[in-house]
Amino acid sequence: MANANGPGGEPEQDSERNVMARLRGIAAASAHADAREALDRIPPVNDSMRAAAQPPEISERFLARAQKNGFSTERVHNRSEVVRAVSAYVSGRQSQRRFVAGHDARLAALPWRNEGLLPRFGCASADDLISVSYARCGLAETGSVCLWVDRDNPASNNLLCDAQLIIVDRGDLLERLDEIWDEGVWHGSGKSGPGRGKTPPRGVMMISGPSSTADIAMQLVYGAHGPRAVHLLLLDPEGVSGLGAE
Amino acid sequence: METLSRDFIARAEEALAQPERAANREALGVFMPELRRAAVEELGGRESFEAHREHLRQVREHSLANLAHYLGEFVDRARDNGALVHFAANADELNDRVIAICREEKARLIAKGKSMITEETALNAALEDEGFEVCETDLGEYIIQRAGETPSHIVGPALHKPVEEIRELFLREHDLGERELSSAADMVAEAREVLREKFLAADVGIIGSNALIAESGYSMLVTNEGNGDLCANLPSTLIICTSIDRVLPRSADAMAMLRLLVRSTTGQPVTCYTSFYGAPRREGDIDGPLRLHFVLLDNGRSDILDSDYREMLQCVRCGACLNHCPVYVSAGGHAYGWVYPGPMGSILTPLLTSLDEASPLPDACTACGRCEEVCPAAIPIPDLLRDLRVEKFEARITPARWRLGLRLHGWLCRHPRLYRLFTGLAVGLMHRVGRRAGTLRRWPLAAGWLEARDLPVPAQARTFLQSYRGPAS
Amino acid sequence: MGSPDSIAGQADKAPIRVALFVSCLADSFRPGVAAASVSLLQRAGCDVVVPRAQTCCGQPGYNGGDRSGAAASARAVIRSFETFPHVVLPSGSCAGMLKHHYPRLLDGAWRARAEALAGRVHELTSFLDGVLGWTPPRSETAQEFAYHDSCAGLRELGIRDQPRRLLEAAGHRVRDIEGSEVCCGFGGTFCARMPSISARMSDDKLAAAQRSGADTLLGGDLGCLLSLAGRARRRDLPLRFRHVAEVLAEDMDAPAIGEGGA
Numbered sequence: 001m002a003n004a005n006g007p008g009g010e011p012e013q014d015s016e017r018n019v020m021a022r023l024r025g026i027a028a029a030s031a032h033a034d035a036r037e038a039l040d041r042i043p044p045v046n047d048s049m050r051a052a053a054q055p056p057e058i059s060e061r062f063l064a065r066a067q068k069n070g071f072s073t074e075r076v077h078n079r080s081e082v083v084r085a086v087s088a089y090v091s092g093r094q095s096q097r098r099f100v101a102g103h104d105a106r107l108a109a110l111p112w113r114n115e116g117l118l119p120r121f122g123c124a125s126a127d128d129l130i131s132v133s134y135a136r137c138g139l140a141e142t143g144s145v146c147l148w149v150d151r152d153n154p155a156s157n158n159l160l161c162d163a164q165l166i167i168v169d170r171g172d173l174l175e176r177l178d179e180i181w182d183e184g185v186w187h188g189s190g191k192s193g194p195g196r197g198k199t200p201p202r203g204v205m206m207i208s209g210p211s212s213t214a215d216i217a218m219q220l221v222y223g224a225h226g227p228r229a230v231h232l233l234l235l236d237p238e239g240v241s242g243l244g245a246e
Numbered sequence: 247m248e249t250l251s252r253d254f255i256a257r258a259e260e261a262l263a264q265p266e267r268a269a270n271r272e273a274l275g276v277f278m279p280e281l282r283r284a285a286v287e288e289l290g291g292r293e294s295f296e297a298h299r300e301h302l303r304q305v306r307e308h309s310l311a312n313l314a315h316y317l318g319e320f321v322d323r324a325r326d327n328g329a330l331v332h333f334a335a336n337a338d339e340l341n342d343r344v345i346a347i348c349r350e351e352k353a354r355l356i357a358k359g360k361s362m363i364t365e366e367t368a369l370n371a372a373l374e375d376e377g378f379e380v381c382e383t384d385l386g387e388y389i390i391q392r393a394g395e396t397p398s399h400i401v402g403p404a405l406h407k408p409v410e411e412i413r414e415l416f417l418r419e420h421d422l423g424e425r426e427l428s429s430a431a432d433m434v435a436e437a438r439e440v441l442r443e444k445f446l447a448a449d450v451g452i453i454g455s456n457a458l459i460a461e462s463g464y465s466m467l468v469t470n471e472g473n474g475d476l477c478a479n480l481p482s483t484l485i486i487c488t489s490i491d492r493v494l495p496r497s498a499d500a501m502a503m504l505r506l507l508v509r510s511t512t513g514q515p516v517t518c519y520t521s522f523y524g525a526p527r528r529e530g531d532i533d534g535p536l537r538l539h540f541v542l543l544d545n546g547r548s549d550i551l552d553s554d555y556r557e558m559l560q561c562v563r564c565g566a567c568l569n570h571c572p573v574y575v576s577a578g579g580h581a582y583g584w585v586y587p588g589p590m591g592s593i594l595t596p597l598l599t600s601l602d603e604a605s606p607l608p609d610a611c612t613a614c615g616r617c618e619e620v621c622p623a624a625i626p627i628p629d630l631l632r633d634l635r636v637e638k639f640e641a642r643i644t645p646a647r648w649r650l651g652l653r654l655h656g657w658l659c660r661h662p663r664l665y666r667l668f669t670g671l672a673v674g675l676m677h678r679v680g681r682r683a684g685t686l687r688r689w690p691l692a693a694g695w696l697e698a699r700d701l702p703v704p705a706q707a708r709t710f711l712q713s714y715r716g717p718a719s
Numbered sequence: 720m721g722s723p724d725s726i727a728g729q730a731d732k733a734p735i736r737v738a739l740f741v742s743c744l745a746d747s748f749r750p751g752v753a754a755a756s757v758s759l760l761q762r763a764g765c766d767v768v769v770p771r772a773q774t775c776c777g778q779p780g781y782n783g784g785d786r787s788g789a790a791a792s793a794r795a796v797i798r799s800f801e802t803f804p805h806v807v808l809p810s811g812s813c814a815g816m817l818k819h820h821y822p823r824l825l826d827g828a829w830r831a832r833a834e835a836l837a838g839r840v841h842e843l844t845s846f847l848d849g850v851l852g853w854t855p856p857r858s859e860t861a862q863e864f865a866y867h868d869s870c871a872g873l874r875e876l877g878i879r880d881q882p883r884r885l886l887e888a889a890g891h892r893v894r895d896i897e898g899s900e901v902c903c904g905f906g907g908t909f910c911a912r913m914p915s916i917s918a919r920m921s922d923d924k925l926a927a928a929q930r931s932g933a934d935t936l937l938g939g940d941l942g943c944l945l946s947l948a949g950r951a952r953r954r955d956l957p958l959r960f961r962h963v964a965e966v967l968a969e970d971m972d973a974p975a976i977g978e979g980g981a
Contacts, residue, residue, distance in 0.1 A: 016321075016333040019490065019544050023314035026552045030311040038312075039495050042304045045297050045502070069518070103532075123532040126446055142516040149523075151530040155479035159472055177504065177516075181497040200327075200462065202525035202534055203478075209518045211472040215386035215402060216430040217270055217409045218277070224385060224434055225441060226472030226519070259915050276898070572902045576919040610913065612906025612920075613782055614870035629823070632782060639784030648908075652780050656788030659743075659774040660795050673747050684979030685952045694911025698918035699949030702748060702977035710741050710750035711771065716757060718771045 058140050058173050059236055065143025066232055069209035070222060073232045079110055085233050086165055087115035090130055093163055099130040100161065104152040106134045107167075123154040124161055131157040131227075135168040137185055138234070141176050142208055145232065149203030158205055164227040166207070170236035180206070247368045247396075249599045250583030254606035258577035267406045268578060271398075274405065275575035281513025282566060282620065289509060298506055303624040305499050306560035310551060316460040316493045317542075323463030327525040329538040333490075337367035340543050344369060344452065344485055345376050347539055351483050353378060353449035359467075359474030360384040361454030362400055362563065363487050363543055365585045366598070369452075381444045383473040385437055392419045398579030400586060401511055401565040406578060409433075441473070451477030451535065455488035456507065456563070457500045458540075464524035465540070466500050468507065470517045478523050484535035486523070489543045491551070491559040497522075503562055506622035510564035546598045555630055558593050560623035567617035567627060573610050582607060589617040589627045596634055605643050608634035651691075670712050673704040681707075734766035735851070738803035740796070740817070742810040743775040744941040745962075749976065752941065755968035756809045756843055763853035765805075772799045776813045781820060782907050790829075793821045797832050805850075806840045809964050811872025811940050812907075814842040819875050842872060843964055844939055848881040854888045855967055861890035864966070865933040867924070867947070869940035870902050882939055882963045889967060894931040898923065905946040921950040928958060935959040935975070937966060948977035 032038035063073045076082050090099055101107045101119045112119050124131050133153060135145035145166050149155045158164065179185060186200070211226030222228050250257065261268065286295045309316055321331050334340035340363070348356060356378055364370070370380045370391070382391040386404035390397060393415050397403030404412070413427045420440055427433055453474045455465040465486050467474045478484050494500050500522075508514050527534035550559055568574045568588030579587035584604070586594045592607035601608075608631045617627045638644045639652075658665050680686045685700035692701055706713070737760055745752040753769075760767045777792030779785075796817065800806045808814040817840045821833035847853045864886065872878035883893045904910060904920025924947060928936045936958055938944050948960040959975040974980050 015335045015339055015544075016331075019333050019335060019542075019548065020314060020318065022544075022548045023317060023490070023551070026548060027312060027314040031315060032308075032312055035308075035312040035315045036495070039305075039308055042301065042308060045301045065515075069514075069516075126442065144516055144520075149479075149521075149534070150528065151532060154531070154533040155475065156533045159476050159479065177501040178498040181501075199528070200524070202327075202523065202528050202531065204464070204522040205475065206516070206520040207518065208514075208516045208520070212470045212518055213385045213434055214470075214512075215384070215389065215404055216407075216412055216433055218273060218402070218405075219430040221431045221434040223438065224471035224473070225383070225438060225445075225476055255913055255915070258913070262915055262919055572904070572920045572923075573913075573916055576916045606913075609909065610916075612870070612902045612904065612909045612917075614902035614906070615874040616870070616900065616902070619874055632784075635782070635784035636786045637784075639786070644784055648783065648912075649785070652783045652785040653788060655775070656777070656780045656785055656792060659777065659792050662772045662774050665774045669743075669747050680979075682979045684974060685949060685977045692911075694908075694914055695946075695949070697911075697914040698953065699910070699914075699921070699946060700952040700977065702945050702948050702952070703979070704748045704750075705973050705976075706750050708750070710746045710753040711769070711773070713750065714753070714757075714769055717766075717768050 058175065059170055059234060062138050062140040062143060062173050063234060065140065067143070069143045070212065071143070071209055071230050071232045073234065075234045075236055077235075077237055080114065082167060082233055082235060083110055083112055083115050083117065086132060087117055089165055089231050090117065094129050099132050100124045100128040100157060101132045102153045102157055104134045107132060124156040126160060128160060129162045130165070131161040132165045132167070133157055135166050135172065137172040137174050137180055138168040139174055139177060139180065139206070144206045144208040146180050146204060146206045148201040149205055150201040155203060155205060158207060159226045161227055163229045163231070165231045165233060167233045167235055170234060170238065180204070247365060247585055249595070249603045251595050251599070251604040251607055252583070254577075254581055254583060254610060257583060258581035261578035261581050262576065266408050269408065270405050271575055271578055274402070274569055275572070278513070278569035282510060282569070285509035285513040285515065288515065289505070298502070299622050299624050302502055302506055302622060303560065305494065305502060306623050309494055309499075310491065310556060310559050313490070313493065313551060316495050317490055319460040320458050320463060320493050323460065324524065324540055327463045329463065329525060329540055331540045331542065334541055334543045334545070336545050337543075340367045340487060340541050340545075341369050341372035343541050344487065345373060347483065347485060348373065348378055348450055351450055353483070355379045355381065355444065355448045356450045356452060357444050357448035357477045357481060358382050358387070359451070359453035359469070359477045360387050360403070361452065361487050362585060363454055363489055364452065365397060366545065367543065369487070381441070381448070383441050383444065383477060384469070385434065385471060385473070388437060388441065389415065396580065397585075398587065399565060399568060400563055406580065445476040445480050448477070448481040450483045450485060451481040452485045452487060453477050455486050455492055457503060458488065458493045459497055459500050459522070460493055460495050462497055462524060464497070464522040466504070467519070467521045467523065468504065468517050469519050470512070472519050475519050475521050478521070479534055482535055483537045483539070484523070485539045485541060487541045487543065489545070489547055491547050507562050507564050510566040510620065510622045550597050554633060555593065555597055557625050558590075558597065558630060560625050561590055562623055564622055566620045566622065570616045570620050572614065573612065577610070589631070593627065593630050593634065601634065601637055601641065602643055605638060608638060666709065666711055669709050673709050674707050677704045677707045734764060735805065736768065736803060737765040737805045737807050738768050738770055738800050740773055740776070740800065740806055740808040740813065741769065742808055742813045742941065744945065745809055748945060749941055749962060751970055751973045752809050752962040752964050755962070755964040755970045756807070758968045758970070759843070759847060759964060760807060763847055763851045765851075768803065770799045776816045778812065778816050778907055781816065781824065786824065790824050793824050793833065794829060797821065797829070797836055801832060801836050804839060805846070806836065807843055807846045808840070809843040809939070809962065811842050811869045811876055811878055812942060814840055815871040815875035842876055842878055842939065844882040844885055845876060845878050848884050855885055856889070858889045858891065858969060861892070862935070863892040863894060863933045864935050864937045865894050865896050865928045865931040867896070867903060867928070867936055867938035867943055868899050869938060869943050872939055873900060878939065882937070885967055886937070886963065891966070894933045896927040896931045898927050903943045903947055905943045907942065910946050917946070918950060921947055925951055925956055925958060929956070935961060937961055937963045939963050944976050952977045
């Protein structure tokens with residue numbers, strides 16, 4: 001769109017100028033001199049969810065919520081178990097040993113060949129039946145996983161396959177929705193995610209269950225457009241001896 | 247979109263005469279309040295809900311009070327991110343802008359996610375007039391697009407369609423040979439196959455936005471189906487059509503809104519997909535749109551901002567007021583005659599079209615207050631409807647006999663002696679005529695009441711104030 | 720079971736001065752409700768006054784768009800009632816009008832007067848139960864009733880348990896009806912402006928009342944009761960309708976609402 005933000009004088013430029021001028025005129029009566037400062041004065045919600053880390057332990061709350069959302073879940077304790085779990089899941093759904101995965105370094109580093117799995121690294125196409133992704137973080141509040149949409153995590157891999165496996169590290173579990181925007185998570189520092197400097201990804205997808213619809217007579221049906229099933233693998237190295245271990 | 251709101255009563259009567267099309271709606275009126283109630287419990291109960299919505303109300307109020315500031319910030323961030331931002335003062339400008347983009351892209355097929363804004367501007371018709379093929383991809387929107395109908399609920403557009411109608415529609419519209427399609431699951435599976443082809447072939451994706459985040463330039467998209475995400479990521483061009491009032495200052499504010507939005511909409515704590523899109527494909531990315539456009543519609547919203555109805559812009563489009571409104575559940579969404587039905591529509595329609603065109607809507611309310619009680623943005627819906635009735639009254643849109651009746655009643659009420667005399671005569675007469683039967687079926691000036699119910703007769707021949715002999719001040 | 724700020728203890732010392740706002744519907748259609756209210760308040764230890772200058776609280780104009788007319792009515796009511804320590808109404812919607820809507824309707828000095836009055840306005844059952852902490856004596860003729868919560872009472876004034884507590888203390892059984900928080904379709908002039916929609920809502924409410932198994936539906940708002948009774952009579956449904964004050968005062972001589980034979 002060469003002309004979209006083109007030189008002034010176009011009708012569209014007039015619309016932007018007119019609408020913004022109108023808003024400024026209206027705002028003159030109600031706007032704050034320092035909007036952000038006034039915004040920060042709005043008190044946060046003081047509720048029970050703010051109380052940190054109630055029992056049970058975060059990973060149990062995360063998994064319980066995730067199951068309510070329609071995810072199947074599994075707790076694994078090391079990278080070999082991740083691969084074994086993926087292998088079992090893939091075998092249960094198709095005859096081939098193939099799946100598609102993004103270029104996430106954590107996925108590339110897994111010992112796929114131990115189980116004879118054949119990952120194709122790249123963007124999912126309409127022919128791929130299963131994708132495997134690595135979440136940036138998981139959320140106990142809602143049982144969701146967050147994936148940055150970037151070169152390593154194509155959005156197509158979250159959308160086009162029949163089934164998706166999503167791995168999330170126990171150390172990347174967060175309590176509350178807002179925390180996904182916190183500095184450390186956002187830029188990848190201090191977390192196991194592969195931080196890529198300060199450029200934000202083109203998108204962020206928070207996934208909370210398989211694609212679903214209730215548009216036909218209010219009946220809940222999974223697999224509307226995206227994956228019909230999503231399997232979460234919670235990688236919890238310390239969970240072996242912990243209370244939450246299976 | 248054409249406004250048929252003036253015929254609200256006739257359209258409601260039509261809906262009341264079609265019980266098979268009301269079944270889903272009636273079930274919704276029972277189940278959605280239950281699901282929402284459970285979701286509020288899960289959030290920590292009513293007190294917690296009140297704390298969350300007071301916070302959200304303050305944030306929305308602040309965002310609107312400083313709209314120029316935050317919209318400006320959003321536009322700057324979006325442009326920094328590489329998005330192209332356009333403004334549209336009215337419906338035609340939005341449609342023209344989208345058409346221009348589609349022409350530039352030499353588009354043939356356009357895949358569309360759910361967007362009430364483009365319903366408002368009747369974008370599909372405008373695009374089709376220009377020869378583009380437009381395919382709605384939200385299952386409900388797809389169904390009504392194929393059926394040539396309009397949405398009857400802002401969240402569940404095909405709510406009025408019984409399963410059997412959808413089955414017949416699919417058998418007719420999809421050339422897939424002999425098949426049963428006996429369940430909703432079968433129909434969803436078939437639509438999935440049909441629409442998958444559209445996603446893969448589309449040249450342009452068009453979606454709406456649940457919120458624009460000023461500090462990041464992201465747009466939040468909340469869906470269960472994932473169709474909006476497919477529209478946003480597969481075609482080479484993405485156009486996000488939304489309105490100028492959707493801006494929130496911070497990412498955290500979007501999360502605060504999300505917490506109440508989804509619980510209010512479906513009773514879920516969160517939908518299957520909550521996505522944030524802000525930029526076209528980056529260097530090294532292997533999917534995503536090459537160009538991302540925002541088209542920001544005003545279409546009367548700055549007028550609302552500048553009016554006594556500003557609180558209406560706090561609306562987050564959750565649909566809870568529809569689900570909890572006995573008038574909506576009885577009359578159905580189509581009765582309201584434009585894009586937005588139910589209590590929020592009864593305010594938005596007169597404000598965005600005209601009070602004259604939408605004149606019955608402010609009266610389509612018993613002031614029961616349930617909408618206000620559940621509104622996640624704490625909009626005083628019954629008060630705003632009352633204010634619209636005042637405007638109607640003062641602009642003489644309210645029928646003359648009603649205005650005269652109310653004026654006379656008010657005048658009489660301010661003259662207690664005459665009031666006692668008049669009511670005493672009327673009560674005595676009614677009592678004499680009807681005391682044996684207990685109710686009347688005919689009485690002057692009571693035609694509206696008597697249309698659907700009898701008029702109970704005064705229990706005594708004299709009013710209480712006529713007969714009471716106790717202490718009076 | 721009075722609330723903590725109950726003034727029940729004062730009942731022995733000095734009578735509590737109460738002005739009764741009869742409500743226009745009780746005045747014209749059901750004088751027995753007003754008489755029962757006077758009687759209940761007296762039994763609960765109040766010195767009851769019925770100001771003569773009262774008419775209607777102004778809801779028809781307020782909800783119908785005649786704001787200036789409604790404001791004039793509001794000023795008249797405030798003038799007649801503001802000198803009393805308590806104003807009691809046997810109607811949730813009228814009480815809500817005085818308490819919540821008068822301040823919104825008026826400006827300046829009148830708003831201040833409206834706000835001052837608002838704090839002293841009570842719906843009848845919430846006054847008897849919550850403020851006075853009064854308990855009715857056991858009734859000789861205990862019955863089973865369904866109860867209709869009116870929207871204004873429920874949502875503007877939080878009235879739900881108060882009438883039930885009073886009825887149960889008198890020995891009656893109260894059955895809840897499904898969808899008790901949903902409007903019955905009255906809505907003031909709504910039922911005359913949009914009768915077919917209103918009838919539909921009333922029918923849902925009547926069906927729920929019938930499913931409860933009780934044969935009499937009680938309520939605290941005559942608007943709802945008159946319109947439901949009118950609809951039930953139109954459809955020949957075997958349901959009876961009474962105001963809760965009549966039952967509590969054991970003033971059941973008059974035929975039920977909409978029934979003949981007087």
